[in-house]
Amino acid sequence: MRDDNGVGKGLLIGFLTGAAVGSIIALLFAPKSGKELREDIKNKSQDFMDDAEQYLVSAKDKASQLINEGKKKSERLVSDAKEKVDALLGEAEKILTDAKDKAGHAVETGKVKVEKEGERLKTAIKAGMDAYRSEKEV
Numbered sequence: 001m002r003d004d005n006g007v008g009k010g011l012l013i014g015f016l017t018g019a020a021v022g023s024i025i026a027l028l029f030a031p032k033s034g035k036e037l038r039e040d041i042k043n044k045s046q047d048f049m050d051d052a053e054q055y056l057v058s059a060k061d062k063a064s065q066l067i068n069e070g071k072k073k074s075e076r077l078v079s080d081a082k083e084k085v086d087a088l089l090g091e092a093e094k095i096l097t098d099a100k101d102k103a104g105h106a107v108e109t110g111k112v113k114v115e116k117e118g119e120r121l122k123t124a125i126k127a128g129m130d131a132y133r134s135e136k137e138v
Helices: 002-029 034-137
Strands: none
Touching: 002 034
């Protein structure tokens, strides 16, 4: 797209320059009086100035359109990025919640096992103490 703009711009500038040079040469070699020649040069230069102004207005309009398109595209990109970030954050929160739940379950399971083993150990120690006392008494 940029290549098209560069070629079009170069073509238009070349056309305007060629027209200006050609007009000036034609005026200089035309059999007219000095006053007529100056008037013709003045008219032609005014025509070229008008053409140049039209080109500038057209260029400004195109630039404005390109800027607006760029803004719209960047807004879309930002919006898409926000949606993706929100989705990732949601997934991350879900994973964190699941991890907390699993960790809590594992802690509870471990706690129950430790309590059971503690009770078993107490029972074994008590049985050992009772056996020691009965052996000591005999």
